[in-house]
Amino acid sequence: MDIIGGIFKRFRVPRLIILILLILLATLPLYAPGYTVILLTAILMYIILTVSWTIFSGPTRYISLASAAFFGVGVYTMAILGKALPLAAIISIGALVSFILALFIGFLTLRLRGMYFIIFTFGISELIKHSLLWWETNMTGTVGRWVVRVDHDQVYYIMLAIFVVLMLTAYFIRHSRFGLALKSIGQSEEAAAHRGINVTLVKVVAFAISALFMGAAGAIMATRWAYIDPRIAFNPLLSFMPVMMAIFGGMGQLYGPVIGAAVFTYLAEILMTRFAYYYMLIFGSVLVLAILYLPNGLIGLLQKWRKRGTAEQQAST
């Protein structure tokens, strides 16, 4: 009985809070002003990119700069199929195409390590971008496409749904044998291989799962952008942002990248609206300070405060 009680104690409160939060998020469009929903959609998009990036790159420590490629594939799927198929179908196709692309890239490149892997993943999204540019310039004779427009509440709900599924997936991966395998690859790939882990397969599957969510997010986000061309869809910034956001938040915990992406996106929003002329200057300074003084990200800071708090408590009792 003690064990069950312990489990209850351990899980009931957080679950309740998560549930309340989810209900709040789900009912938000009913009472919040229109722009809050739009801003939260953007924040959710970056959270999705960052958390899915962390699924693979967090435990394995392989820095992937291919996020823009997977996101862009989703964007293009929506741009091409937007008028032909229902929304859910296009998002699924976008996710699937990204998944398959990641499997392909994974089997091709995950034997590479360190610098080589980083450069290759960055190269692949540039390659796709320039191939598309070449194709559109020389074959279709026009660059740029309109994307079907979707009501922003609907975009928000879809983004929220992707986010929930992603968080569940990330949670279960973290607490499964698969997650442990990923972690052991990050600690020592040779040792993991000797323990009988099929390292290539594990890496490729994790890489593809992370791409799946990026593709889905790209497909639905494209409807908010209205107009896209290869440079917009495969913007290299979308590869760097998740990395910076994950570092900013801290990668040790599941909620680190969530906080990182949320605070990061929100900070950018404040700066580009309230301090428009100094946006980059301030943003850059904040980044430098964060890297210098927050080696474990924002959650590192939180944990430090908590530890100090409990230490003081113990000292006073």
Next chain:
Amino acid sequence: MKKKLLLIPLALLLALSLVAIGCPTPPEETTPPTTAPPTTPAPPAKDEIVLGQAIALSGPYTIGAGVTQVAPNDMWIEEVNAEGGIYVEEYGKKLPLRLIRYDDTSDVGTQVKLTEKLILEDKVDFILGPWSTAMWFAIAPTVNEYKYPVIAPTVDSLQLREMWEEIPYLFIHLNQPKEKAEAMVDMALDLGVETMVAGHLQDLHGIEYAQGVVPQLAAAGVEVLAYKSFPIGVKDLTPMLKEFKSLNPDAAFIFAYPDENFLITAQSIEVGFNPKLFFCSIGIAFSPYREIFGAETVEGMMGAGAWHPSAPYTGAKEFWDRMTAWSGPGGTDWLGNAYCYSAVQVLQQAIEGAGTLDRVKVRDYIASATFDTVIGPVYYEKQLNMQVPGHVGQWQNGEFHIVAAKELATADIIYPKPAWPTP
């Protein structure tokens, strides 16, 4: 473990509360006007006109946006406010202007989001709009959905123009590739150009423009010796220019943005490529172009679209004197400044003419009236501005003169283009 699990919801809560703080619910007193029907006889009290603009203040579009659009917009606001504002009949008084400006970071997604912020959260009266074709494309559905009339002085696209029926709130102000191309074809044939090379950027502007010029010249009997394309962000075009040089054409036509056109100028000087007619589309009309290379070097270079203070339009010369004083002689744009300034002149005259801040009425007024501006009498057909001050410009003695179409010219064409000065 327990503590860690507790942290998850705490973190989420923190993230959410941050969001909530940052999205202040609109103050209560502003809600009634928005819910009131626009036909209410007595308009809500107002003591200013709020303008919104999300434009590139950082990222690759910064320089183009700043030189071309931000400067004339700011100058106009200062001028209007110096006179007490814009007279709006329904309020029976002059209302001063207040601008809310955001940085779109040269990113399309951010642009759309911030335009929606201006509309939904800041509830601005009018929108001044972003810089560059892709950005205008991106906000077209948004301004249409919320019925905000916008006048686009920095958009250059056949595709957008063909959609005029679907986007009644977007007015295309700049002269468009089709007309510019026709004027260029006539000019080249008049000058007796027999052989040519062409290069274009792999984007909407480059492709559409090149498609408007190259096939037509070829059909008229001009021999196309080379037809190349290059991607945005290209850092070295000497191989292409060396090839062009070896073909020894009469004319070279480049359709690209300032970055590439500045690069092509610099590298053409390097490899000694100097055709009799040298045209590069965007950015040539910038004063910084003359400042960087020197007036003597750019003599005879041609660019897309043209305007000159000596053209016979109301206030053209005075506008240029003020603009030059505002941005400094090295910071103006001989084409875009006049276009961007005339676009806000149209907005001002439309508000005065319609006598209201009702956006639907202002939109209808813009669509039907003629406006006296620094680029001449502007009127719109199918939301496209029919008044064009010039199609091709050429640097002559440090000034960017209109040389085509013929009837609009403020100076004779220099042909052949003089050699690059020897350093």
